[in-house]
């Protein structure tokens with residue numbers, strides 16, 4: 001099936017692409033379909049949140065020590081309920097849940113996949129109608145299908161991911177999905193609530209005009225990072241610059257723009273966040289998997305993000321991610 005501009009719909013793409021995957025059971029296809037359906041439901045509720053009293057805080061803190069927004073909790077529950085009802089994964093790790101969400105119904109137990117997510121990235125933007133996103137990561141479980149998942153299933157290095165993606169909620173939904181051999185972008189056709197392939201085989205430009213850094217941290221980061229920020233802003237030092245600072249307060253939006261147009265996003269370690277802010281398992285790893293599949297780079301300043309072996313499910317890391325040449329130039333400032 002295709003829409004009026006002859007792009008194919010997600011199901012047709014999935015059936016064609018999955019023929020090359022190691023997914024004999026079809027479980028990964030079913031999981032991806034359910035993820036897409038959850039995102040459509042979340043988008044419906046985001047667009048109606050202002051009129052449904054769903055803006056603002058729930059009045060409690062999560063395990064991250066961050067105030068939980070009503071839409072954080074609602075999006076989290078939609079993903080959990082949708083995936084559990086479909087029996088398409090054996091368990092979930094979420095930014096919003098302190099512990100692993102273990103499924104013990106028959107079909108979920110038999111799934112060979114586990115799912116990790118940041119249900120709403122850019123939570124601070126929810127109340128001001130600025131873009132937000134959802135981020136997810138999928139692994140094959142290490143424990144045997146039929147048994148309950150264990151934390152070890154979720155503490156694999158990011159290079160083990162079988163798929164990763166994000167949804168960017170704006171005038172419509174852009175879904176960026178990285179699988180074993182490519183990164184593809186889908187756009188939601190709102191009249192019929194179906195995703196259509198909009199950018200096949202995305203490739204990240206080697207460099208671009210944008211850097212994404214919160215200047216709020218300028219005096220809290222290492223001198224080498226300050227030197228790089230000064231380089232980004234320089235008319236003289238930087239033969240490609242000065243770069244434009246575009247920082248949305250939503251990593252999904254910043255990484256998405258930089259993926260399409262070229263740029264670098266960085267959230268380093270700071271005096272008050274010595275391990276950085278972003279979480280390895282459900283923010284750094286999925287975004288690193290996507291950007292590397294598209295030809296970009298993602299590092300913690302010392303090693304590839306995808307090589308890190310997380311020790312706990314909410315472990316944080318510094319993150320430098322984007323166009324390959326720009327990540328390289330930033331790292332050179334630390335030498």
Ligand code: FBP
Nearest residue numbers: 120121122123124214249250251252
């Ligand atoms: P959340 O997932 O809790 O929203 O945190 C991630 C994030 O919002 C990123 O999307 C964004 O780039 C960063 O935090 C903003 O943090 P800060 O306000 O400290 O710059």
